[in-house]
Amino acid sequence: MTESFIDLLEGLHRWCVDGQGATLPAQLAQAQRWLAKQLPSPPATQDDWLALWRTPLGEWWPAPLPDGWEAQCRLLSRHESTLTAEALTLLEAYRPKAFATALPNPPCSPPASVIPARCAVEPPPPEPPQWNLQDLVTCVIREVSRRERVYPHLVYQRRMTREEAEKELSQMRAVKAYLLAKLQEGVIPEQQILF
Numbered sequence: 001m002t003e004s005f006i007d008l009l010e011g012l013h014r015w016c017v018d019g020q021g022a023t024l025p026a027q028l029a030q031a032q033r034w035l036a037k038q039l040p041s042p043p044a045t046q047d048d049w050l051a052l053w054r055t056p057l058g059e060w061w062p063a064p065l066p067d068g069w070e071a072q073c074r075l076l077s078r079h080e081s082t083l084t085a086e087a088l089t090l091l092e093a094y095r096p097k098a099f100a101t102a103l104p105n106p107p108c109s110p111p112a113s114v115i116p117a118r119c120a121v122e123p124p125p126p127e128p129p130q131w132n133l134q135d136l137v138t139c140v141i142r143e144v145s146r147r148e149r150v151y152p153h154l155v156y157q158r159r160m161t162r163e164e165a166e167k168e169l170s171q172m173r174a175v176k177a178y179l180l181a182k183l184q185e186g187v188i189p190e191q192q193i194l195f
Helices: 003-018 026-038 046-053 085-094 097-102 133-156 162-185
Strands: none
Touching: 003 026, 003 085, 133 162
């Protein structure tokens, strides 16, 4: 297992968690420099690098593949900016702390030792979420669309049966139809009915 490969996985994981910004994590930038020297024609732009991460590893990785890694496996999902299950499993096996360190820092608050006990105040209970029917419909439409793209792959990979996929999709489509009908009627259903 080359250190460069694990650096690449950790850097990609950090990049995905941080929101795919223009600034690359150090591990990812280092892995890209190493790969640029190894590949006969390295990617020229970040979009080209992104396409490379979504290409099966056996087609471009310049060194022997890691143990247990199949040539058709990718580093990034083809449709979402997340590591594939295989990449996450390998990263967790070799650098288990990478998951915790890649998570964004919590909001700043003074340490408990700085706040006197008598001044500690319980935070107010959270307000119930404000929602808008149009936003909810938009969310459901996106989720139905995502599942229509993803479920065939899950069925093909035998991670879900065809019957389970059809049942869940039909339920989501029914919710979508119900919400669209209510939106067109101008009727806002009771929040308890929806949730």
